[in-house]
Amino acid sequence: MQDNFFSKKSFYIFYVTVIVLIVGAFYIFKTFDKTSSDIEKLTLHSNIEYINNITNNLVELINKKTDMQLVDTLKKSKALRKNLEENLKMFRTKRYRYIYVVQKLPNTEKFRFLLDGAKKDKSGFLEIFQPLNIQEWLEVYKTKKPRYFKHQSIKSLWLTYLKPIVQHNKVVGIIAIDFSLNEYNYMHSTLDDLSFSVKIFMSLLLFIFIVVLIFTTIDKKRVYLLKKQAQEIQNFNITLQNKIDEEVAKNREKDKQILEQSRLAQMGEMIGMIAHQWRQPINAISAASITLNMKAQMDRLDPKSTIEIADKIGELIQHLSKTIDDFRNFFKDTKEKQDTTYGDLIQSTLDIVGVSVGNKNITIVTDIQSDIVFHTYANELKQVLLNLIKNAEDVLEEKKIKDAFIKIEAVENRLIVRDNGGGVPEDIIEKIFDPYFSTKTLNGTGLGLYMSKTIVENHCGGTISVTNDAEGAVFCVVLPSP
Amino acid sequence: MKFLFLLLILFVSVYADVYTQKLYETILGSIFKERPIVVFVTGDAKATLENSKIFDVVTTCKNASVAVIGDDSSSKQECGNIPIFTTTHRDYMRILNAFGAFYWRKGRPQIHFRERGLKMFHLHLSHNLQRFIDAG
Missing domain, CATH: 3.30.565.10 (Histidine kinase-like ATPase, C-terminal domain)
Known part of the structure; x- marks a missing residue:
């Protein structure tokens, strides 16, 4: 019988391999997710740290140049505004697109621009500004600590970093940097794609392994059933052979009985044949006996004729004896070939x-x-x-x-x-x-x-x-x- | 991946126009009750308003209910007798009779209303727009 695709040992090795692969796949998924998350965090963190350093320097510069009187000094000196805006422009790149300083207007949720490092979309001095996510901005005033938050503008994903300018223990303004997250987003989506691809690939691989495992298991069961059926057929054959042997023995016994019947029938015929064979010699013996008797009664019995008659009787008896021997030999049950x-x-x-x-x-x-x-x-x-x-x-x-x-x-x-x-x-x-x-x-x-x-x-x-x-x-x- | 990125940019560009159109419809639609609102438009907003169903864009200020002005100084004098809504901060500051403005600054929508302009043309703001009235 054809054996199954896997041997028992190979099957267990394959089974263990599949389990290891499943565990490995989960480990890879987790590790990949964690690594992906770590990469994103590190990238963001390094950018935040860089921006933090920039804003620290800018705050230090602004405080120094405005002599801790931000709004008043800027109102008075257009040259200083221009100078400080040039400093802001120095840090402006494609990524750090907007760098500007705003001040909150009292009793409103509106701000006004004090400095703007932009070339295009440049705001005027004291221009009213209505930021989005206003709570984040107000929180900076409240906590005096820098904050950042992501927001989706119409055109792209941005991160806005807000650094308070503290003078005399009071927040007098905020340095805001709008930082494009497009590259970060691109990296994020790339990592997501990669993660998705890995997951799909691993899932597919696992699926294939599991399918193969299922089919192998089914095949194993099929082979087991085949073996079982073969064993049953073998047992049946043995039983059948026993029955055949039994029947053959019975037939032989029957043949033996038939042979015996035949033999008995032949014996009957044989007796008839012996009777035929014996009739003539017995008649001759009877005649010789009568002749002997009559000659004796008539006193004519001489030794010579007596001997002749006796010899004849002897020959006839010999003939009868030979006939018996012939019959006996004929029906002798000889088991040996001759x-x-x-x-x-x-x-x-x-x-x-x-x-x-x-x-x-x-x-x-x-x-x-x-x-x-x-x-x-x-x-x-x-x-x-x-x-x-x-x-x-x-x-x-x-x-x-x-x-x-x-x-x-x-x-x-x-x-x-x-x-x-x-x-x-x-x-x-x-x-x-x-x-x-x-x-x-x-x-x-x-x-x-x-x-x-x-x-x-x-x-x-x-x-x-x-x-x-x-x-x-x-x-x-x-x-x-x- | 690049293709998807371009597709995203295309999508947000289209979305930006729709977003701007919705804003115009919300602001001007709450102030002017007639439909369609007959509007004279200059500048970038023209294409946006032409796509809207509630606006009927006309070529002169004469029959217009409102003028939406953006970077076209030649039209400003002609439309002195109708309410003016500007689409740049510069125009909003220059045209003192302008009752309001809508423009983008640092990627953020900026909405302004001026008390004097509103009173001049007896315009009333809905409650949710009143917070955009500039003080003084």
Whole structure:
């Protein structure tokens, strides 16, 4: 069976890797956010510090030049205003766009310009100014401490830094610096983009890992199920094999029983055959006995004729004994293979059945053209041949065929038994080797041909078949050539 | 990124015009009740007011209810008999009859009203605009 994509060890390594990646990803997210925040804070902080230094110097300069009388001195001296505005201009850049000094008007939330370091959008001296985020400005007056705040103007994001000008422990004005946060904003958005990209990438990576993990888990389950099913099939196969073995054993037992039945049937036939074989010698013995008795009563018994009669009786008894031996050997249950030829098989079989068949006016013709020596179960094959001859005899006798004959041929490894009994009807020819199938009206067990097939095919490794020729049935036994 | 930045600038530019237009509509719309307000405009505000539905911009002061003046000294004399609203601090300071002004200073909107100009043309400010009246 095909194994899953990952081995168990690889799967656990992969699993741990995914967990480490998830933890790592969260760590990176947090670290990145913190670093991003730190960068922003540091950038802003350094700018604020720089502005603070500028404004400190400016406050010191203004206090020095106005002699701690800011508004009055500026009102009096246009030259001083111009001089101080030049100083403010020195710090004006693209980033520090507006640097100006304002003073709060009493009892209002309005301011007025005192100094303006701008080139364009320059305000006039004492021009009224209405700042946004007024609370931040007022707070500077209240706390006397610098403040800064971000505000979104129409065109961009600004940071306004407010530094109080304290004279005689009183806030007399504010130095305001409008500081563009565009660069800061750009950096912020870039960091945000970067952070977003990293998060997306890491999320995607994690997603892929998790998907792979899920599929791997599913695959693992699938393989587990496959293995389980395979195990079940294997168990089923074992059970099935046991059942098959059981059934085969039963069949064998059945075959054995059938064989036994067949044997018993053959025994019955054998008794008939023995009776046939014995009838003539027994009659001869009886006649000899009567002759001996009569000669003795007539007092004509001489030693010579007595010996002749006794010898004849002895020969007849020997014949009877040989007949018994032949039958006993024929049906001997030999489990070992023997070397034999078709000629030996035919002769032995005809010794048993020849007289019986001949008595029924059936001619037996033999044509032996084979001298192949087969190493096989000879006695069992004799039973097969006997069975084929007896079947032919029964058919010929039943149909009362004139000039009946049984021809036994042996050609190379083929043993052919044919008769002139008309053959096997075509509609049953396929069934005649089935067990318990018989066409005989009397004394038919239906086991003879079944046992013959079993012996030839299962025991001797050959084949047995039946065909019809013009005169009758043709049975052909083919044994494997040695 | 640059593209997005340019897009943002374009957006805020458009937004700035809309914002300014809204301010004009709020200020002048609360003072002048008729609709449309027939207005004579000079300077940058002309394009802004022309886009508004509540203003009918005319080419002379003769039939105008109000003049919105910005950096055009030639028109100032002709419009002496109608209320003048300026769009620069300089004009607001020079035209003493101007009843108000709106302009940008350091990126912050500046709204001013002058008591004398308001009284001269019997103009009344809504409550939320009165805090923009200059003292003295």
